[in-house]
Amino acid sequence: MGYVTSLFSRKVVAAAGDGVDAGAMLASVGLTSDAPCDAGQMVPAECYYDMLERIAEQVDVTELPLRTGASMRLDEYGALGLAFKAATTLRASYARVERYARLWTSVVEYELRPATGGTLFILHRAGERRLGMRLSNEATLASAVSLARQVCPVPLTPVEVLIRHPAPHGVAAHEEWFGCPVRFGADLDAILYADETLARPNILGDAGISQYLTTHLDAELSEITRQPPLVAQAKAAIAQALSEGAPKMPEIARGLGLSARSFHRRLSEHGMNFQSLTEETRRDLAEGLLREESHSLAEIAFLTGFSEQSAFTRAFKRWVGTTPATYRKEMTTR
Known part of the structure; x- marks a missing residue:
């Protein structure tokens, strides 16, 4: 899950003026109206976008x-x-x-x-x-x-x-x-x-x-930017398992010497869950492979755990906003 500074949430609600309920809008992204501005406090990007869209329903x-x-x-x-x-x-x-x-x-x-x-x-x-x-x-x-x-x-x-x-x-x-x-x-x-x-x-x-x-x-x-060791180890294990299809949390946990319950709890301590970590790993791996030219798109789809190239293309477009082919072209022409 991506994050943005809470500063923008506070500023955009203030800019919307009396046409919106400021307290309710800020509460929707986990903020309170009486707390001071803190650029280091983060809110989930998707929640911020949701809030902007709710504001758009109420004001120009x-x-x-x-x-x-x-x-x-x-x-x-x-x-x-x-x-x-x-x-x-x-x-x-x-x-x-x-x-x-x-x-x-x-x-x-x-x-x-x-x-x-x-x-x-x-x-x-x-x-x-x-x-x-x-x-x-x-x-x-x-x-x-x-x-x-x-x-x-x-x-x-x-x-x-x-x-x-x-x-x-x-x-x-x-x-x-x-x-x-x-x-x-x-x-x-x-x-x-x-x-x-x-x-x-x-x-x-x-x-x-x-x-x-x-x-x-x-x-x-x-x-x-320093990843917790557990997260780095889990991502490496997930990346290795992806060519066999979507990895299962109990199997990854076992490979790390943990029970599934302990693995879930420790990921939660870092604000993560197994599904989001797997998605992040797939995306990171796909972007890295696309920057090289040694693998075809079909091979990259396989290496990132997709049974079909079309499914990989849809997922990558959801992650990045463009197709794998377009992304590779943009990266190689920079």
Whole structure:
């Protein structure tokens, strides 16, 4: 299960205003309205998307992502927000996000990529492009621009904003807020910046403070990405068993020297269950095999525990939002 920072949940509910029951909305993702904002507190991504869709049933959400993004403040992001602020240039600030985003989300990756006309700051988020995810992507792009404006010494305007999903009923508010063309139905979710914009010194940039903060962030990142030994061992056992079909929990537990009951309890202590761990292992294994070209798609389907390639294709599209063939093509052309 993927997670996102609770900061976005609180901000989007506040941006929705009196049209929604704030307490009930926050409770739906496990938050209380009287607790302080904590960017380090996570909520399940699917619950966050569900909440966005419930809000959309009650109010017009066309401009909701823009209001949410505009309300974001660097000081609310803890050490990462300070590191963004202390970086010497906007490019360096976005490089911090590219490297350390795992501190506030497990479902989004960011990439700085050279492009015609400048550099793209790209948002990668896999999965079905349901309404909740679409709204979340727009809010994330808006927040990326809002945070950049907080460190830029002059008014900041991107060259263009790209959004993969179709446009809402009107885009005038988006183009007014971003200050540039916003192209829906694009191939990427991204912001295009002129290179001179990214090279501009930040208002409070300080190389020494930046170095200190990134050392702290490296330690935080190392801590959260280190998998518990049991989880790593279980994933290895599941991966080895997949070619024989869907693995059974008692068999994996026995191979680890545990009873099925103890195995279930210990996974629960890490916020996991056997089904989600098997799904995660299948996805990780599939993505790794697709990055190589030594296995056909049919072989990868077999190695990840699917009896038919069509079933593998459906599952992979559910995980990543694209087919295995398209994913392999994208990976090999990077």
